[in-house]
Amino acid sequence: MLPCPTDRPRAVNDPTLGRELPGLEELLAHLVVVRLPMVVRFRGLTTRETALVKGPLGWAEFAPFTEYDDAESARWLASTLEAGWWGWPAPIRPSVPVNVTVPAVAAEEVPSVVARVPGAQTAKIKVAERTLLERDEAASTAADLARIAAVRAAMGPDAAVRIDANGAWSVRQAARALEGVAATGERLDYCEQPCASAAELAELRELLAARGVPTRIAADESIRRAADPLLVRALDAADLIVVKAATLGGAAAAAQIVTATGLPAVVSSALESSVGLCSGVALASSMPELAGACGLGTAALFSQDVTSAPLLPEGGRLGLRRVEPDRAEQQAAPDRRDWWAHRIERGLELLRAGQAG
Numbered sequence: 090m091l092p093c094p095t096d097r098p099r100a101v102n103d104p105t106l107g108r109e110l111p112g113l114e115e116l117l118a119h120l121v122v123v124r125l126p127m128v129v130r131f132r133g134l135t136t137r138e139t140a141l142v143k144g145p146l147g148w149a150e151f152a153p154f155t156e157y158d159d160a161e162s163a164r165w166l167a168s169t170l171e172a173g174w175w176g177w178p179a180p181i182r183p184s185v186p187v188n189v190t191v192p193a194v195a196a197e198e199v200p201s202v203v204a205r206v207p208g209a210q211t212a213k214i215k216v217a218e219r220t221l222l223e224r225d226e227a228a229s230t231a232a233d234l235a236r237i238a239a240v241r242a243a244m245g246p247d248a249a250v251r252i253d254a255n256g257a258w259s260v261r262q263a264a265r266a267l268e269g270v271a272a273t274g275e276r277l278d279y280c281e282q283p284c285a286s287a288a289e290l291a292e293l294r295e296l297l298a299a300r301g302v303p304t305r306i307a308a309d310e311s312i313r314r315a316a317d318p319l320l321v322r323a324l325d326a327a328d329l330i331v332v333k334a335a336t337l338g339g340a341a342a343a344a345q346i347v348t349a350t351g352l353p354a355v356v357s358s359a360l361e362s363s364v365g366l367c368s369g370v371a372l373a374s375s376m377p378e379l380a381g382a383c384g385l386g387t388a389a390l391f392s393q394d395v396t397s398a399p400l401l402p403e404g405g406r407l408g409l410r411r412v413e414p415d416r417a418e419q420q421a422a423p424d425r426r427d428w429w430a431h432r433i434e435r436g437l438e439l440l441r442a443g444q445a446g
């Protein structure tokens with residue numbers, strides 16, 4: 090085995106952090122696959138398929154998007170095992186502030202989306218929607234500016250407003266777009282993953298500095314989907330990072346990655362049901378510092394959840410608690426059970442072999 094340099098935390102290569110894995114039978118004993126309907130299209134999805142399992146500590150979620158490969162999904166399974174079998178890091182605050190997440194909807198739809206998270210003082214808006222951007226960049230920019238202006242109008246002058254391009258822009262497109270936003274007088278909290286790679290983020294930051302655009306850049310996919318999340322720091326590619334417990338192998342593993350990058354961090358969701366969202370709240374509750382509101386208000390994007398008591402923000406905050414999926418059977422997708430059971434089996438094998446992606 091290659092030696093692991095001391096400044097690379099174990100979590101980068103081994104999200105189990107050496108904790109003991111349950112057997113497959115135990116892991117699958119209570120498996121329920123669910124399909125949750127969404128109030129608006131998000132990430133191209135109108136339903137969210139995900140799996141629930143039950144460990145000695147309670148219910149836990151395994152939620153990698155269906156197109157994700159086994160190595161990447163194995164990391165999500167470590168987060169599942171933390172929630173149901175290993176336990177979360179100790180909390181240092183009882184609740185966390187959340188942002189309202191605004192999908193790439195038309196400006197007219199913004200007020201109804203914002204109203205679903207009353208009390209939120211931060212919004213995160215999806216921009217650079219790929220199908221429109223590829224067809225007509227000017228129309229894409231116009232739609233983004235209109236959506237941002239609608240959010241500002243709905244939330245008032247004191248709200249923090251973030252945008253998330255999910256890596257869709259080239260460096261030049263991102264610079265143009267962020268200059269365009271700044272020209273309207275809008276001061277963004279930050280722009281999340283404007284371009285796909287860490288190298289592009291670094292190039293964009295230099296370009297923005299040279300042009301006097303003060304917008305901060307946050308890395309999301311460059312942390313959660315990268316072979317080496319520490320590259321962001323090495324390339325000076327971001328002002329802050331977005332971390333998700335599910336995608337990074339759980340709250341403890343994610344916290345190690347935050348410490349290793351040494352950058353301010355915002356905690357966000359991966360569009361889990363209310364059961365999986367608890368892991369994000371556990372991560373945020375355990376962190377010494379939060380670089381702003383958490384992107385954990387996404388239960389508001391579902392029209393049906395797995396529980397009669399969804400993890401919805403109150404007064405713009407979410408409290409740390411476990412969720413009982415008492416409505417899972419109503420949302421069950423039994424036709425998908427075998428597919429998810431095999432996926433879990435392969436994920437467990439990869440974790441056992443130390444080969445999570």
Ligand SMILES: O=C(O)CCC(=O)c1ccccc1C(=O)O
Nearest residue numbers: 190213255357358359360384387
């Ligand atoms: O951060 C938020 O406000 C909500 C979470 C979110 O946007 C998200 C949810 C699922 C998958 C990807 C993302 C993303 O941040 O890109």
Ligand SMILES: [Mg+2]
Nearest residue numbers: 253281282309
């Ligand atoms: Mg993002």
